[in-house]
Amino acid sequence: MREACIAEPISWLRLERHVLGPRDPGIDAHVEACAACRTCLAEIRGDLVVLRPLALPAPTRARRRWWLPAFGAGLAAAATLVALVVRRPVPAENVVAVKGGELVLGLIRARDGAISDDATTFRPGDRWKVVLTCPPGAVIGVRVEVFEVGGPSAAPDHPLADAPLVCGNRIALPGAFALTGTSPNRVCVRIDDEATACVTIRPER
Amino acid sequence: MEPVRDPQSAYRAYGPALVRKAERILRSREDAVDVVHALFVDLIPRWNRDMDLPYLYKSVTNRCLNAVRDRATRARLLEREGASVAPVARVRLEDHVVGLGLLAALVDRLDDGHLEVLVARFVDDLTQDEIADHLGLSRKTIGKRLDRIRDEVIALRGSEVAS
Numbered sequence: 348m349r350e351a352c353i354a355e356p357i358s359w360l361r362l363e364r365h366v367l368g369p370r371d372p373g374i375d376a377h378v379e380a381c382a383a384c385r386t387c388l389a390e391i392r393g394d395l396v397v398l399r400p401l402a403l404p405a406p407t408r409a410r411r412r413w414w415l416p417a418f419g420a421g422l423a424a425a426a427t428l429v430a431l432v433v434r435r436p437v438p439a440e441n442v443v444a445v446k447g448g449e450l451v452l453g454l455i456r457a458r459d460g461a462i463s464d465d466a467t468t469f470r471p472g473d474r475w476k477v478v479l480t481c482p483p484g485a486v487i488g489v490r491v492e493v494f495e496v497g498g499p500s501a502a503p504d505h506p507l508a509d510a511p512l513v514c515g516n517r518i519a520l521p522g523a524f525a526l527t528g529t530s531p532n533r534v535c536v537r538i539d540d541e542a543t544a545c546v547t548i549r550p551e552r
Numbered sequence: 553m554e555p556v557r558d559p560q561s562a563y564r565a566y567g568p569a570l571v572r573k574a575e576r577i578l579r580s581r582e583d584a585v586d587v588v589h590a591l592f593v594d595l596i597p598r599w600n601r602d603m604d605l606p607y608l609y610k611s612v613t614n615r616c617l618n619a620v621r622d623r624a625t626r627a628r629l630l631e632r633e634g635a636s637v638a639p640v641a642r643v644r645l646e647d648h649v650v651g652l653g654l655l656a657a658l659v660d661r662l663d664d665g666h667l668e669v670l671v672a673r674f675v676d677d678l679t680q681d682e683i684a685d686h687l688g689l690s691r692k693t694i695g696k697r698l699d700r701i702r703d704e705v706i707a708l709r710g711s712e713v714a715s
Contacts, residue, residue: 356642358678359576360609360686363569367605383642396568399589403560403596462564513632518582 352383359387366391395476397455397462397519443544447482452536452544453517454478469526470551476523477507477536481514488512489520490537495528496547503535526550559599563592566605570612576675577616579633579652583625587615606686613671620652620659630656643677646705650674654705661704669697 357365357374362384365374378385441452455476456466469475477491489512492503506524526532526548535545556562567588574584591611595603619625633652641649648654650670659667672683680698684691 352642355679356677358682359573359676360606360678360682363572364605367565367569387642391569391572394568394572396571397585398563398567398571399585401560401563401589401592401596513582515582519585521581 353377353381356381357384357387359391362388362391395455395457395474395523397464397476397478397517399517441544441546443538443542445481445485445487445538445542447485450479450481450487450514450536450538450542450544452477452479452534452546454534454546454548455519457523467548468551469532469548471527472525474523474525475534475548477520477534478517479512479514479520479536480517481512483515485514486511487514488539490540491520491524492535492537493524493526494533494535496531496533498528498530556604557601559592559596559603562599562603562608563588566608567592569605570608573609573676574612574616577613577652577655577671578619578629580629583619583629587612587619591615609676610668610686613668613676614664617659617664617667617671620655626656626659643674645670645674646702646709648705657708658701658704661708662701666697666701669694670701673698 354377357377361371361374365371366388374384374388378388443450443452453464454466455478456463456469457474457476458466458470458472464478479489481487488509490509491505491507493506494501494503507520507522510521512518512520526534529550531547531549533545533547535543537543556565570588570591571581571584574587575581578584578587591608595611620629629652644650645654655667655670658670662670668687669683672678672686673680678686680691680694683689683694687694
């Protein structure tokens with residue numbers, strides 16, 4: 348895509364700092380007159396980046412207790428045994444079997460600059476992104492469908508373009524969308540027109 | 553812009569900007585996310601307040617250039633490039649958009665210093681004065697490096713036409 352700036356373009360770094368704040372009045376004046384730089388600024392503002400979780404290392408302990416690993420392992424084994432006996436596995440709606448393993452659907456919510464990957468509620472203005480975890484290297488066809496539960500239309504919306512996906516760990520689909528209405532929304536991904544994984548997001552009162 | 557005091561906050565604040573920057577070089581959002589994540593993982597043990605957005609910008613440039621230098625990664629990125637959206641090109645080099653293809657062709661012909669200037673000028677769209685400030689070099693040095701970069705592009709195009 349070719350865009351000509353009216354003068355010297357505002358660098359991406361300056362545009363990013365402008366968005367992070369404080370605002371630079373010189374940039375505001377420039378982008379008002381320059382379509383190329385305005386496009387770049389809009390691209391930054393409209394983009395939703397899903398970062399991988401960053402784990403900070405745990406602080407090291409001064410004293411090491413030699414028996415602690417064995418005790419921990421024993422405790423974990425006992426807990427696993429109890430869980431197996433007591434709890435029957437409940438199939439999660441957001442997990443579906445695909446060739447080579449399983450696919451896990453996740454949603455990322457952006458609200459006023461805050462990113463949340465375990466949100467279950469929406470309100471106007473939130474933006475949502477779909478992330479999928481599936482067997483690395485597999486290529487699947489993905490269609491995103493959004494249903495308003497009990498809404499006027501039974502036909503789903505398709506807020507994102509259908510796209511092939513090269514699988515991996517928490518791969519974000521291109522694009523983002525908003526949820527609307529006063530009823531819960533079911534966000535589903537249909538895989539190769541066969542399996543479907545869904546997540547239900549409820550409106551905030 | 554206030555300096556960010558810890559890596560977790562910096563990651564949240566600057567991570568998206570750095571991913572966008574890496575994606576402009578690599579033309580792959582997934583690889584860009586990985587580059588930025590790996591950068592912060594490495595920076596955590598030696599984090600200090602001087603690691604602001606411009607510093608991290610330079611670090612991302614170097615990481616991306618390393619990725620492009622690696623032949624296997626380069627081949628994979630070039631293979632995927634066609635599927636990605638064409639970038640906005642405001643600054644051109646000899647009427648060429650500096651995309652992954654041109655960068656991959658130049659990576660074996662230019663040293664790190666020249667490649668840094670190439671990315672700063674034609675991918676990040678910094679002015680020559682901004683590059684000088686950003687990289688801590690004189691404007692004259694930046695001008696010389698840009699001349700050399702242009703010469704290499706012309707030579708590259710010449711060799712392509714001849715073959």
